[in-house]
Amino acid sequence: MTLADATVGRLLKVIGRNAPRHGGGETIAGLGIHVGEEVIVVRAAPVSGPILVEVPSSGVRVAMGRGMAEAVVVEPADAAA
Amino acid sequence: MRRHEAPEPGSGDSQPGIPNEPLIAFVGQPNCGKSTLFNALAGFKANTGNFPGTSVAITQSRVAFAGLHARIVDLPGTYSLTPRDGAEEVTRRFLSEHRADAVIAVVDASVLSRSVELTLELLETGLPMVVALNMMDEARRKGIEVDVAALEARLGVPVVPTVATRGEGVVAVAIRAMTAAKARRPGIPPVYDRDIEESLAGLQEAAPRGLADSLRVPQRFLAVRLLEADPFLLKHLDRDAANRDFLDLAAAQRQHLAELHGWPEESVFGSHRHAAAVDLFESVATVRSRTRRSKRERLDDVLMHPFWGLVFAALALAALFLVAFLVGDRVASLVQRPFNALGQALLPAGVTGFWADVGRGLLDGIAGGAGIVLPYLVPLLLIMSVMEDVGYLPRAAFLVDGLLHRVGLHGKSIIPLILGYGCNVPGILGTRILESPRDRVITALLVPLTACSARTVIILALVAATLGPLAALGIYLLNIVVTALAARLLSAIVPGTAPGLLMDIPPYRIPPVRAVLRKVWFRVREFLVAAWPVLIVASVFLGVLTYLGIDRWVNEALRPVTVGVLGLPEAVGVTLFFGILRKELSLVMLFQALGTTDVASVLTAAQLVTFTLFVTFYVPCVSTLAAQVREVGWRWTLVGVGLNTSIALGVAVIARLAMGG
Numbered sequence: 250m251t252l253a254d255a256t257v258g259r260l261l262k263v264i265g266r267n268a269p270r271h272g273g274g275e276t277i278a279g280l281g282i283h284v285g286e287e288v289i290v291v292r293a294a295p296v297s298g299p300i301l302v303e304v305p306s307s308g309v310r311v312a313m314g315r316g317m318a319e320a321v322v323v324e325p326a327d328a329a330a
Numbered sequence: 331m332r333r334h335e336a337p338e339p340g341s342g343d344s345q346p347g348i349p350n351e352p353l354i355a356f357v358g359q360p361n362c363g364k365s366t367l368f369n370a371l372a373g374f375k376a377n378t379g380n381f382p383g384t385s386v387a388i389t390q391s392r393v394a395f396a397g398l399h400a401r402i403v404d405l406p407g408t409y410s411l412t413p414r415d416g417a418e419e420v421t422r423r424f425l426s427e428h429r430a431d432a433v434i435a436v437v438d439a440s441v442l443s444r445s446v447e448l449t450l451e452l453l454e455t456g457l458p459m460v461v462a463l464n465m466m467d468e469a470r471r472k473g474i475e476v477d478v479a480a481l482e483a484r485l486g487v488p489v490v491p492t493v494a495t496r497g498e499g500v501v502a503v504a505i506r507a508m509t510a511a512k513a514r515r516p517g518i519p520p521v522y523d524r525d526i527e528e529s530l531a532g533l534q535e536a537a538p539r540g541l542a543d544s545l546r547v548p549q550r551f552l553a554v555r556l557l558e559a560d561p562f563l564l565k566h567l568d569r570d571a572a573n574r575d576f577l578d579l580a581a582a583q584r585q586h587l588a589e590l591h592g593w594p595e596e597s598v599f600g601s602h603r604h605a606a607a608v609d610l611f612e613s614v615a616t617v618r619s620r621t622r623r624s625k626r627e628r629l630d631d632v633l634m635h636p637f638w639g640l641v642f643a644a645l646a647l648a649a650l651f652l653v654a655f656l657v658g659d660r661v662a663s664l665v666q667r668p669f670n671a672l673g674q675a676l677l678p679a680g681v682t683g684f685w686a687d688v689g690r691g692l693l694d695g696i697a698g699g700a701g702i703v704l705p706y707l708v709p710l711l712l713i714m715s716v717m718e719d720v721g722y723l724p725r726a727a728f729l730v731d732g733l734l735h736r737v738g739l740h741g742k743s744i745i746p747l748i749l750g751y752g753c754n755v756p757g758i759l760g761t762r763i764l765e766s767p768r769d770r771v772i773t774a775l776l777v778p779l780t781a782c783s784a785r786t787v788i789i790l791a792l793v794a795a796t797l798g799p800l801a802a803l804g805i806y807l808l809n810i811v812v813t814a815l816a817a818r819l820l821s822a823i824v825p826g827t828a829p830g831l832l833m834d835i836p837p838y839r840i841p842p843v844r845a846v847l848r849k850v851w852f853r854v855r856e857f858l859v860a861a862w863p864v865l866i867v868a869s870v871f872l873g874v875l876t877y878l879g880i881d882r883w884v885n886e887a888l889r890p891v892t893v894g895v896l897g898l899p900e901a902v903g904v905t906l907f908f909g910i911l912r913k914e915l916s917l918v919m920l921f922q923a924l925g926t927t928d929v930a931s932v933l934t935a936a937q938l939v940t941f942t943l944f945v946t947f948y949v950p951c952v953s954t955l956a957a958q959v960r961e962v963g964w965r966w967t968l969v970g971v972g973l974n975t976s977i978a979l980g981v982a983v984i985a986r987l988a989m990g991g
Contacts, residue, residue: 279409295636298732314830
């Protein structure tokens with residue numbers, strides 16, 4: 250599962266990263282979304298627009314286009330690791 | 331290690347300072363309040379923004395406190411020292427070329443664990459450093475308490491809590507940085523896991539003798555950057571064949587670590603630094619969990635709501651234009667009155683001759699500028715600066731990203747486009763916030779289509795005044811639709827790929843009044859310095875043309891277009907042609923050409939609309955063209971000129987036919 254298909258409000262854990270289709274993936278970590286981090290999709294923009302991702306541990310909030318979100322592999326945080 | 335007599339490659343400011351005047355660089359992640367802190371020290375000399383990457387240009391200033399002098403420089407915000415775009419590269423180069431004697435690392439205490447990662451990287455450079463622990467008020471609101479003494483002990487450098495927006499701790503940071511520059515004592519770089527440290531030690535051992543010294547960096551920094559596969563450094567070292575073995579060893583170490591940790595090669599080191607930052611955060615900060623939803627979240631529930639958010643955005647834009655309609659119109663007539671009176675007193679209608687024509691041109695030029703700046707530009711820029719500094723613009727970008735993608739645009743493109751409604755020049759400069767060259771080109775070619783204040787004046791004077799405000803609103807809506815279609819077209823033409831949206835959403839902030847006024851002043855000054863003189867010169871030039879009778883030739887030459895295609899009186903030819911010099915001239919010149927300010931008595935409704943639409947869409951003013959050439963180059967500027975002219979002709983002809991002109 251990637252961030253692009255995550256349900257709003259559910260606590261997730263980042264387990265991996267792919268290269269986004271149109272590049273620019275390096276910044277994802279720079280903005281504070283690291284592998285191993287827990288994240289929540291706080292809200293989604295209209296017309297299949299971006300999603301707003303929060304990293305609860307740091308309070309960082311990042312807007313992410315669908316292409317970028319597809320590059321972040323996640324699993325539910327409560328799933329047995 | 332830092333020898334200042336050494337030549338500084340690519341340095342833009344090698345002017346010698348006062349001896350003992352150290353250079354202090356402000357470095358921080360976007361939105362950490364770095365520019366605000368800088369401006370609190372520098373006074374009315376710099377620009378500040380709340381949108382990631384606003385501070386692209388380097389701003390410098392001189393300061394003196396407690397008998398100490400320093401030059402301070404505001405480097406573009408960057409998430410890390412591995413540059414990802416031009417602005418970040420500026421920061422990286424500035425630091426790796428050792429132009430700074432000390433660094434003020436500005437850290438956003440409210441997102442400390444992320445913000446401090448850059449600080450850890452900076453510690454590795456070995457530069458003397460002071461940490462400005464900024465946004466302490468925001469951190470407290472979020473329930474984050476930071477043990478400053480513990481943080482100081484861990485980093486080995488002074489840490490000063492600050493609230494830049496209120497000026498708290500600002501002078502203390504500056505003084506500590508000046509002292510640090512003198513003492514030249516570096517901080518304590520982070521220590522990583524054992525296997526990483528082993529790799530680092532191995533690389534330091536194997537480094538070609540004198541390499542770190544020749545780069546004027548610590549051995550450890552060199553090793554760290556290589557393990558990070560820093561493209562900047564790899565490219566630099568690869569130029570010398572003597573470094574090949576060393577680079578191969580570094581590559582082998584990276585692969586070894588990647589296998590050991592089961593992470594992709596390029597993110598192994600970053601993940602470890604992140605872990606170091608989190609560890610640091612946990613050891614110096616305590617977080618009380620919040621129970622109730624913050625104001626920000628409740629506000630975002632509305633402003634970022636898929637439906638209500640868009641409604642709000644539309645209302646905000648409408649309010650922007652309402653200000654132009656109501657306030658601008660009234661103030662404009664107040665401003666124009668003394669000029670008209672002066673004109674009538676000095677140059678009554680009967681007076682003719684060379685100096686009379688030149689004098690009228692001069693007066694018209696001055697009045698034209700004043701009639702734009704005060705009533706239209708200042709209020710529009712004021713509202714936009716507030717929206718920018720409060721943190722609304724990134725949210726607007728979030729909301730419209732999906733819509734803009736439909737026409738091939740990036741969400742962030744909305745910001746330069748909105749700025750373009752004030753003045754196209756800051757709009758085009760604003761395209762720098764876009765990461766991909768493709769998005770920058772598309773947006774920079776679209777900005778000239780937005781109806782800037784000068785064109786707002788024309789729309790108001792010609793259409794709103796004669797056909798009513800609804801007709802003017804119609805022109806704005808048409809403007810938006812045409813811009814969207816042009817975006818669609820450009821996204822099919824302009825090559826390259828564009829990464830999707832990835833943008834920090836900062837908390838809402840109440841910007842200090844001074845900061846907003848400063849920003850407005852900077853943008854107004856751009857107009858006053860760059861545009862107004864051109865307007866005056868162009869207007870005088872036009873007076874000379876009138877005297878010489880050249881305007882008649884121009885009108886004659888343009889007759890096929892003006893009369894034939896557009897169905898306008900021949901006299902407007904010169905108006906359209908020289909409108910390129912400054913858009914607002916078009917109105918002044920139209921009055922001149924028609925010999926009256928009561929245009930409705932001379933032109934039909936269809937002619938008014940045709941003329942206004944043509945002026946709205948066609949080639950922007952020279953200042954805009956100059957900005958375009960600077961940002962996207964000649965070729966794309968020419969494409970833009972072609973696009974503007976075709977759209978202007980097309981839309982104007984359709985309007986003429988539709989209205990039976």
